[in-house]
Amino acid sequence: MSAVNASLKLPLRADLAGMEPYGAPQLDVAVTINVNENPYPVPEPVIEAITQAVREVAGGLNRYPDRDFPALRGALADYLAGESGVKVPPEWIWAANGSNEVMHHLFTAFGGPGHPALSSSPTYSMYPEYARNTLTELFDVPRREDFSVDVPALLAEVKRLRPALLVLASPNNPTGTHLPQDDIHEILAETRETGPDGAATVVVIDEAYGEFRRDGVPSALELLADNQHLVVSRTMSKAFAMAGLRLGYLAAHPEVATKLMIVRLPYHLSAVTQAAALAALSKADLLQAQVARMRVTRDHMVATLRGMGLTVAESDTNFVFFGKFKDRQKIWQDLLDRGVLIRSVGPDGWLRASVGTEEETERFLSALKEVI
Numbered sequence: 001m002s003a004v005n006a007s008l009k010l011p012l013r014a015d016l017a018g019m020e021p022y023g024a025p026q027l028d029v030a031v032t033i034n035v036n037e038n039p040y041p042v043p044e045p046v047i048e049a050i051t052q053a054v055r056e057v058a059g060g061l062n063r064y065p066d067r068d069f070p071a072l073r074g075a076l077a078d079y080l081a082g083e084s085g086v087k088v089p090p091e092w093i094w095a096a097n098g099s100n101e102v103m104h105h106l107f108t109a110f111g112g113p114g115h116p117a118l119s120s121s122p123t124y125s126m127y128p129e130y131a132r133n134t135l136t137e138l139f140d141v142p143r144r145e146d147f148s149v150d151v152p153a154l155l156a157e158v159k160r161l162r163p164a165l166l167v168l169a170s171p172n173n174p175t176g177t178h179l180p181q182d183d184i185h186e187i188l189a190e191t192r193e194t195g196p197d198g199a200a201t202v203v204v205i206d207e208a209y210g211e212f213r214r215d216g217v218p219s220a221l222e223l224l225a226d227n228q229h230l231v232v233s234r235t236m237s238k239a240f241a242m243a244g245l246r247l248g249y250l251a252a253h254p255e256v257a258t259k260l261m262i263v264r265l266p267y268h269l270s271a272v273t274q275a276a277a278l279a280a281l282s283k284a285d286l287l288q289a290q291v292a293r294m295r296v297t298r299d300h301m302v303a304t305l306r307g308m309g310l311t312v313a314e315s316d317t318n319f320v321f322f323g324k325f326k327d328r329q330k331i332w333q334d335l336l337d338r339g340v341l342i343r344s345v346g347p348d349g350w351l352r353a354s355v356g357t358e359e360e361t362e363r364f365l366s367a368l369k370e371v372i
């Protein structure tokens, strides 16, 4: 083997020079509540079902998987019908390795040079990365002080910019707040012809935390039937306790999936992923048994933090966003020194903690009491 040439340069794209890979710290500590996972381990019957399903496909791994995974799309459609009451045919579903990849497909197909995207910060920190990777210019209309979306300002920017994509997380990360259905309705009514060259602006409502919404908060899925330019994105990573599976999906009129098929890499969803996801969906009730419990813990966290005199945003998610600290980095570090890993993200002064098990949550709350 030839010696490594220290002066060799790699032809990295100029706009990527000096950038660091994205990712929250993965540290081995007692209480890990920094990435909004479901803290409960996968129940034994689900492990059994997944093991059996993977065993069944293992012998056929010499063949490429089904590119269009109709069985999985049907099972996801059935799941959504049960969860939100909105029934869509399997062709209205698209899936990929995490909703991260679903979003990447959307940006690849609809974004790109001359096809800008628009979002509303503070919001999920991966949106700028999807945009950067796909050479899409991303614009921002900052949220109001209470983290609500400034719809008039957003629509004014839509008219000016003619964006191909408008991406809004609801409930939002890191704030935990949801977008009222009337706002989504108004946005959809105003974006039918506001994209490049008179096309629609594709409105993506990222419902990664949809299952945690409080009673009475509707899903944007209810608006799908009347809006061909609406995409509702979901994931099995959060409520479903399947972050390690990497399965995200969307529901939209079938032309959306048809367009995304152009840009997906061939056979992007492995046969193992498809089999494991189908098995997990067959046990959805068991996997989601903890969601109600997590909502209770979430409300307890919000009330306790408010009781400690902190400002806490309303939460329709499995995390709480709280502040305001003069030096949030110090609080974050002091908690870490006590074996509790949370996330320092979003506007300065605020911190985010995910719902843990009851025991983890108490450890977090008492450590926080100590450090503030």
Ligand SMILES: Cc1ncc(COP(=O)(O)O)c(C=O)c1O
Pocket: 035, 036, 097, 098, 099, 100, 101, 124, 169, 172, 173, 206, 208, 234, 235, 236, 237, 243, 247, 248
């Ligand atoms: C708003 C939002 N969307 C999408 C994702 C990505 O989820 P996935 O694991 O499905 O890629 C996250 C993960 O934290 C998120 O917070």
